Amino acid sequence: MAQWSSLPEAVAAHVHDGDCVALEGFTHLIPFAAGHEIIRQGRRALSLVRMTPDLIYDQMIGAGCAAKMTFSWGGNPGVGSLHRFRDAVENCWPGPLEIEERSHSDLANAYVAGAANLPFAVLRGYAGSSFEQSCPHIRSVICPFTGERLAATPSIRPDVAIIHAQKADRKGNVLLWGILGVQKEAVLAAKHSIVTVEECVESLDAPPNACILPGWVVDAVCLVPQGARPSYAHGYYERDNGFYLRWDAISRERESFHAWLKGHVLDTADFSEYLRAQAAGAAQEALR
Amino acid sequence: MSADFTSDEIMTVSAARMLRNGAICFVGIGLPSTAANLARLLHAPDAVLIYESGPIGAKPAVLPLSIGDGSLAETADTVVSTPEIFRYWLQGGRVDVGFLGAAQLDRFANINTTVIGDYRKPKVRLPGAGGAPEISTSAKEVLVIAKQSRRSFVEKLDFITSAGFLTGGDARERAGIPGRGPVAVITDLCILRPDAKTRELIVTGIHPGISRDRICANTGWEIRFSEDCGATEAPAENELKALRDLLARTAKAHGTAGVAA
Numbered sequence: 001m002a003q004w005s006s007l008p009e010a011v012a013a014h015v016h017d018g019d020c021v022a023l024e025g026f027t028h029l030i031p032f033a034a035g036h037e038i039i040r041q042g043r044r045a046l047s048l049v050r051m052t053p054d055l056i057y058d059q060m061i062g063a064g065c066a067a068k069m070t071f072s073w074g075g076n077p078g079v080g081s082l083h084r085f086r087d088a089v090e091n092c093w094p095g096p097l098e099i100e101e102r103s104h105s106d107l108a109n110a111y112v113a114g115a116a117n118l119p120f121a122v123l124r125g126y127a128g129s130s131f132e133q134s135c136p137h138i139r140s141v142i143c144p145f146t147g148e149r150l151a152a153t154p155s156i157r158p159d160v161a162i163i164h165a166q167k168a169d170r171k172g173n174v175l176l177w178g179i180l181g182v183q184k185e186a187v188l189a190a191k192h193s194i195v196t197v198e199e200c201v202e203s204l205d206a207p208p209n210a211c212i213l214p215g216w217v218v219d220a221v222c223l224v225p226q227g228a229r230p231s232y233a234h235g236y237y238e239r240d241n242g243f244y245l246r247w248d249a250i251s252r253e254r255e256s257f258h259a260w261l262k263g264h265v266l267d268t269a270d271f272s273e274y275l276r277a278q279a280a281g282a283a284q285e286a287l288r
Numbered sequence: 289m290s291a292d293f294t295s296d297e298i299m300t301v302s303a304a305r306m307l308r309n310g311a312i313c314f315v316g317i318g319l320p321s322t323a324a325n326l327a328r329l330l331h332a333p334d335a336v337l338i339y340e341s342g343p344i345g346a347k348p349a350v351l352p353l354s355i356g357d358g359s360l361a362e363t364a365d366t367v368v369s370t371p372e373i374f375r376y377w378l379q380g381g382r383v384d385v386g387f388l389g390a391a392q393l394d395r396f397a398n399i400n401t402t403v404i405g406d407y408r409k410p411k412v413r414l415p416g417a418g419g420a421p422e423i424s425t426s427a428k429e430v431l432v433i434a435k436q437s438r439r440s441f442v443e444k445l446d447f448i449t450s451a452g453f454l455t456g457g458d459a460r461e462r463a464g465i466p467g468r469g470p471v472a473v474i475t476d477l478c479i480l481r482p483d484a485k486t487r488e489l490i491v492t493g494i495h496p497g498i499s500r501d502r503i504c505a506n507t508g509w510e511i512r513f514s515e516d517c518g519a520t521e522a523p524a525e526n527e528l529k530a531l532r533d534l535l536a537r538t539a540k541a542h543g544t545a546g547v548a549a
Contacts, residue, residue, distance in 0.1 A: 028356050072417055074416050077355060082415075086412075090412070101417070103418070103421045104417070105379070108371040108374050112375075123379065124379050127463050127465045128463045129449060129450065131417075131449075148464070178358065179341045180368075180370070241354075
């Protein structure tokens with residue numbers, strides 16, 4: 001049953017060193033506040049899973065939280081490279097990063113398989129590519145009915161899934177809308193889950209087929225307004241495209257990344273302080 | 289030659305022309321999204337644009353900066369989850385055209401967006417697959433749009449992320465891939481199409497003002513030209529106006545210049 005709690009309490013209770021952790025959100029509703037809290041609490045050796053690592057995993061990798069990453073597209077959308085991710089893979093900095101690479105279709109199917117309590121996903125995928133030679137987790141099965149050869153990959157079963165959503169009610173029932181990505185599947189595939197939300201409401205007031213996660217499949221619900229910034233929350237705020245562009249310069253060198261991380265995450269008490277530091281930084285940038 | 293348009297503009301306009309009205313098109317972000325939306329504003333108002341983040345029938349007024357921009361959801365006929373988009377709509381065989389970009393490609397239109405160098409110890413780690421391996425195999429046909437240079441058009445790929453015609457001939461069919469594969473590659477210099485038998489990409493149209501030497505100099509293999517290879521049609525005034533207006537609207541909306549490519 002969902003417990004309303006603070007984000008630091010939820011992370012302390014449910015995210016442990018060495019855990020397999022999936023922070024999901026496909027461009028939309030990326031749980032940045034939760035990622036920052038994991039960095040602040042100094043979690044190490046995490047096995048991170050996420051379709052699009054985005055800035056959030058670039059930050060967590062650069063901060064030294066990750067030992068492994070499972071992903072399907074690791075770039076800065078519309079901008080270019082994720083420099084901290086590349087530095088980890090190309091130069092083992094700040095430490096070696098094992099990668100388990102998939103396609104979007106595979107990883108989406110693997111979350112579905114995880115949510116369905118199946119050991120593997122089956123898809124018509126990867127045909128003709130180099131994946132099967134280079135990636136030991138990408139294999140194949142023969143259909144027992146037609147004889148067709150299909151790709152088979154292990155399902156995703158995180159220790160904890162973390163998502164951000166628009167609303168939750170007092171009982172912790174969660175409502176999200178807009179681009180939904182794989183958030184529902186990630187929560188249902190995981191042993192535990194944390195949901196940060198924009199607001200707590202008396203009633204979700206949602207139509208019958210809305211995407212609702214009942215409170216009894218969620219462990220912790222945390223009120224973190226703007227907790228998806230610099231990504232966006234449909235109906236609440238827009239994506240901060242300017243920050244995605246600025247991240248290229250901030251993250252390019254280890255020194256500039258660390259200065260940013262210290263000033264904005266490590267030396268801030270929580271996400272509201274981060275937002276203030278971020279706004280001050282953006283104002284300074286605008287004056288240049 | 290006319291200096292009234294840039295090489296990027298003729299690339300985008302030529303690519304847009306390839307998308308027929310009514311086509312169900314699975315769109316990659318960046319150049320493919322620019323070309324597909326331009327087509328929608330010109331001759332293909334009924335093209336259905338599907339983005340891998342879940343919007344089906346997206347009609348954005350400005351180009352999305354990311355694959356999951358809110359404007360895609362707001363203007364779509366429906367928005368489904370990411371598993372559904374790949375399982376029911378793409379793998380389900382409902383996509384006519386996959387519109388892809390490419391970091392690197394070879395003479396058989398195989399695409400690499402994974403690594404330069406050894407997979408285990410890469411010289412350059414590229415973003416990876418995204419939706420492309422299954423778009424390139426499950427869409428009924430594929431259009432590729434990419435800037436042409438010796439770095440991007442290479443003799444041998446270090447990694448095949450998305451299948452084109454593999455080793456050529458009937459290799460693609462023998463691999464059991466359902467979709468027909470790339471029908472055209474549109475670059476800033478020319479248009480290439482696969483040879484009917486060998487499936488090697490050959491130049492079938494050259495953009496105005498571009499020499500054969502320049503195409504050869506920007507290709508990492510010994511490139512061939514079709515017998516009837518002529519000049520590509522220069523962008524018409526209305527095509528250029530629609531493209532420039534779209535890019536200007538986009539730059540204004542995102543508060544940045546040059547984010548659309």
